Amino acid sequence: RCGHERPAYNSCRNRHCPKCQSLAQACWIEQRMARTLDTHYFHVVFTLPSELRSLALVNRRALLAMLFAAASQTLLALGGDPARLGATLGVTAVLHTWTRDLQFHPHLHCIVTGGGLALDGERWTPARRKYLFPVKVLSRLFRGKLLAALARAYQRGELACMGPCADLADPVRFARLRDRLHRKEWVVYAKRPFAGVAQVFRYLGRYTHRVALSNHRLEAVDDHAVRFATKNGQSVTLSPQEFIRRFLLHVLPARFVKIRHYGLLAPRNAISLLDRAL
16 A cells, blocks of 8 residues: 555566576576586686677677587597596586676686596596696687687688678688787686585576676666666666667577586486496
């Protein structure tokens, strides 16, 4: 009788909705924790260079798939190197495409086992607790794999070069970009999670079943502006059109899988290598 109203929305179940899928998120976290190996874990982040963002905007499915492939192949190749671990790692990779102010910033969060099942399948080979692989080695191998995949796709005519990346339709300009990226140090971040793997999976779980922005970060909305919190107590104000444009940057292609598992955690190994490692 006081006139108070609170909308209770029907669930749309869209994976990009900032409100839906809380149950699916909780179930995912529980499933990940049920398959956690009794070892320490590392948190590794692979970032797509800023020079490739315009190309990724036009070729989302292709570039984001390359990001997954290059990062996972880098980790598994180094793990399987007899000079390092000589073992099969377990990797869970989750795609993020946003910054706190909703800019397009594709990067991959990887949860990596601190060791792996030896290549002969007979024993567990642990990694050092505070060290997985040299960051420069990770960065340069990742760089080489992604640029090689990019060059192959370009040569096959599989990349659309239009709009913000129209200049790359010129093979000479594409070659210059590739050479410039070969000389650049790419950003790869690796460290052991301070609070353990459970804390990292819960952190990632907040982003696995929604995109870019949750409702609680919205501070004010009217016909002329949208204000939302970013970080460190700061906020950003955008016109409604710019807010919608930025949010839609992070809507993924239909049926594109943004959570993938590799090595011991790959689906084909779930009842073979993973059971042996457990």
